Amino acid sequence: MQLFDTRRLGPDGLAVIVGGSGFIGRYLVQELARTGVRIRVVVRNEPAALFLKPLGSLGQIEIISADVRSPASLAQAFDGATLGVNLVGILDESGQKFDSVQHLGAAAVARAAAHAGVEAFVHVSAIGAASDSPAQYARSKGDGEAAVRKLLPVATIVRPSIVYGPEDAFLNRFAGLARSLPVMPVIAGDTKFQPVYVRDVARAIVVALADPARFGGKTYDLGGPRVYTFRALLAWILKEIRIDKPLVDIPPFAAKAMAQLGKVLPGMPMTYDQWLMLQSDNVAVLPGLAEFGIDPTPMEAIAPGYLERFRTAGRFHRDRAA
Template sequence: MAGQTVTIFGGSGFIGRYVVSRLADRGWTVRVAVRHPRQAHFLKPLGNVGQIVPLRARLQSDTEVRAAVQGADAVINLVGILAAGGPQTFEAVQHLGAKRIAEAAAAEGIDRFVQISAIGADPQGEAEYARTKGLGEELVRAAIPEAVILRPSIVFGPEDGFFNRFAAMARLAPALPLIGGGKTKFQPVYVGDVADAVVAGLERSDARGKTFELGGPHIYSFKELLQLLLNTIRRRRLLVPVPWAIAYAQGSLLQLLPDPPLTRDQVKLLEQDNVVAADALTLADLGIDTPHACEVIIPTYLERYRPGGRFVPQTPEG
């Protein structure tokens, strides 16, 4: 793809940095469209001089979004939020933001478009996250029928929000919460596999116009994931079941904090299993046949949460 330009909205985020790196290796010129381009400068060494260009394009601004896609050959939308705050509402970012990008791309004649959604996306969904992801998908498809939609389950990797957050909590707290009893099922998928799926979605002609659900090789309950985490960081902590009603009350309070650890909407999301549907197209349909298991990957980045850190000889904490 030498000589071609792709605009990646949200390219500086957790998943975005892996996508940027892969596309730069494959010869794409990469525009990284974000609110804070300075915070995307760390991406520049992943390419040759001038190959990776951070630029400011807030999804709330028509002018900035149009400028970001002008003259590009392909567009990827990775922007999503887990909690609303200020101008970052679910409507503005995941629904109208996705629409704005897709319509700007369509106006430029761009038909190579990858939209990152999420398992559970549903225009009629009860959780705002799921509902706006679903509406975003619909509007992207309406603007660009050839768009490829990728719906990951929970994504893990060195900069992830899930394992790192609970590992940090386990360092300080005597117990971890099993929201709703910890029975919700997940199919965690490795960030490198998600990035490979994005590249395949962009470059494979047989992916055009299709939706794929991305999950790793195993399904775990929320409780099993926390047990795996605690084994990995060699800490013993109580796992305390939190009934849904109490979790909702906690979410209502905690969502008042900046960067809230839990919101009501997230509790609502946790009421649904987050696994690849039986009839969905998957990673395998994108040529990724052996996705990575989290047992293999998470010890490589969670060691630092072990008692004494990563360089101390370890025994289980008593």
């Protein structure tokens, strides 16, 4: 494994993290704080991000309010910045629109970073991002990548597969469903995923910021050490939370019909856009994390520790002897 000296970021730098109070953001702030760099976290809801302050030393982390839909607020946020990261993204359109956040918003962040003259910039996208994708999510991510690359050629783009960690919206979501449903429905069970640990993603971002000469202008897929089918992932979740329920495959025509209902009925378990995304594998192209000197963390080493809360007796659960 190759080691990179991230201490070179130093206290003279100012890293601006847009969307830094989210799932990946809290780990990125922690990893960046260890390098000594000053950090400015840009969020829409400033009070909700105050939990990040103790992750650094006194005065190291600043929280400010701005919006990717407001160029003026972003320009102020990047004032004096030497480094930049864009983490802003949404999983559905229940509150905002994909294009306004993941395409136009990404362009606005890159433009503000370029005007500030940042030395390094990382844009977090997703595997499957493509401007010609039938899924709005992937299409907006692809358009966002293109906009960032045009406005800020020095940018490093990272595309994680499904990101797992204690606060994730994937393993936790399906573990919760497993507890509440009589059976575990399986849609597109052969679709492949390569779950990647959130802290590994954060470390890759820090390494990219520390060495723009090597990583700038390039795009990297980030995946964990193992590829799973969707069905295998669901089976593993059931095993870890000690719930014995059958996995029931939903025929493609029925799954598509249910997903289409999501266009008109709120609260459906899957949107049509998410169904479209499930039609393609979510697997990283090498070299991925290895290029950043990171050995990917196995899901089995981390996820059981936070999935245990879904067991009947939580952390006090004891398996019966055979």
